[in-house]
Amino acid sequence: MLAAVVxxxxxxxxxxxxxxxxxxxNPPANSCFSGxxxxxxxxxxxxxxxxxxxxxxxxxxxTLGFLCQADGLIHGRLFAGSETFKTYDVxxxxxxxxxxxxxxxAHINGGSESYNYLQARDVIYP
Amino acid sequence: xKRIRFIAAGLVAxxxxxAATVIALAGGASGATLQPAPQxxxxxxxxxxSLGAAATAMLTRIGASGAIARIGSINGTSFYSVAGADxxxxxVFGSNxxxxxxxxxxPAGVAVPAVIDMSGVVMNPADGSWNLETLQGIAADGIxxxxxxxxxxxxxxxxxxxxxxxxxxxxxxxxxxxxxGFDGAGKQIFREGLGSP
Numbered sequence: 001m002l003a004a005v006v007x008x009x010x011x012x013x014x015x016x017x018x019x020x021x022x023x024x025x026n027p028p029a030n031s032c033f034s035g036x037x038x039x040x041x042x043x044x045x046x047x048x049x050x051x052x053x054x055x056x057x058x059x060x061x062x063t064l065g066f067l068c069q070a071d072g073l074i075h076g077r078l079f080a081g082s083e084t085f086k087t088y089d090v091x092x093x094x095x096x097x098x099x100x101x102x103x104x105x106a107h108i109n110g111g112s113e114s115y116n117y118l119q120a121r122d123v124i125y126p
Numbered sequence: 127x128k129r130i131r132f133i134a135a136g137l138v139a140x141x142x143x144x145a146a147t148v149i150a151l152a153g154g155a156s157g158a159t160l161q162p163a164p165q166x167x168x169x170x171x172x173x174x175x176s177l178g179a180a181a182t183a184m185l186t187r188i189g190a191s192g193a194i195a196r197i198g199s200i201n202g203t204s205f206y207s208v209a210g211a212d213x214x215x216x217x218v219f220g221s222n223x224x225x226x227x228x229x230x231x232x233p234a235g236v237a238v239p240a241v242i243d244m245s246g247v248v249m250n251p252a253d254g255s256w257n258l259e260t261l262q263g264i265a266a267d268g269i270x271x272x273x274x275x276x277x278x279x280x281x282x283x284x285x286x287x288x289x290x291x292x293x294x295x296x297x298x299x300x301x302x303x304x305x306x307g308f309d310g311a312g313k314q315i316f317r318e319g320l321g322s323p
Contacts, residue, residue, distance in 0.1 A: 105229050
């Protein structure tokens with residue numbers, strides 16, 4: 001559970017994807033787990049507080065969120081391609097019933113381009 | 127549907143008419159060229175720090191250091207606008223700010239869309255198929271309804287009340303999926319493809 005007092009400086013941030021192009025084929029299949037579809041990158045299991053992306057360019061649709069332990073599905077925020085949010089943070093409790101999950105970022109076919117150039121990060125507070 | 131659309135349009139108009147505070151979304155001390163955000167008449171100023179330490183830490187992290195306004199709330203989810211440190215525009219939401227918030231900032235000089243959609247999806251990682259789990263976000267003045275066109279072409283609409291909207295799915299996503307916005311007369315004034323390049 002997130003502590004009541006969490007100074008921003010104390011967060012630990014770890015990049016698990018990029019900077020690189022997130023596309024329908026990158027990362028390739030089986031990158032997240034054996035049997036996972038292409039275009040999905042994810043971190044390891046932990047009590048991540050935020051799933052974070054630093055977006056640079058591209059206009060395809062994509063999602064940033066969590067591979068929730070509860071149902072094995074990726075729940076995240078939809079980016080349709082027209083917004084240009086720079087750093088975006090997704091809070092675990094807005095998407096998963098439990099705190100122990102994997103951060104995930106995934107390409108969704110769509111938008112006016114076929115890629116997004118971004119970095120995806122784990123964020124955890126002590 | 128027409129009745130719902132009429133009521134939603136009326137509420138939006140009423141909100142705009144009686145709103146005591148028009149929130150200025152631009153701010154910050156940067157010298158960057160500022161891009162005006164779409165007009166959002168609803169909103170109540172929120173004192174800095176009043177959302178709690180976790181929310182404050184998140185806002186600092188994304189570069190949202192300016193004035194905060196709560197645009198509105200639907201079914202326990204609140205939507206906020208925050209002035210960015212660089213003069214840009216930040217949009218966040220959350221159901222429990224004591225734990226934190228979800229959102230990000232659009233840098234100064236970058237256009238803000240009339241529909242700032244913050245919808246949620248659920249994706250099956252085994253095959254990449256996806257559903258829209260929640261249609262939600264902030265819409266500028268003049269948008270009375272936001273819709274999602276699902277994989278079968280069916281439209282699912284949420285009325286915009288006080289510049290915010292929220293509708294719980296799931297709705298199947300696919301190649302024909304779209305986000306659309308309508309004015310009070312039912313005219314489509316916003317459209318964004320989701321399914322195919």
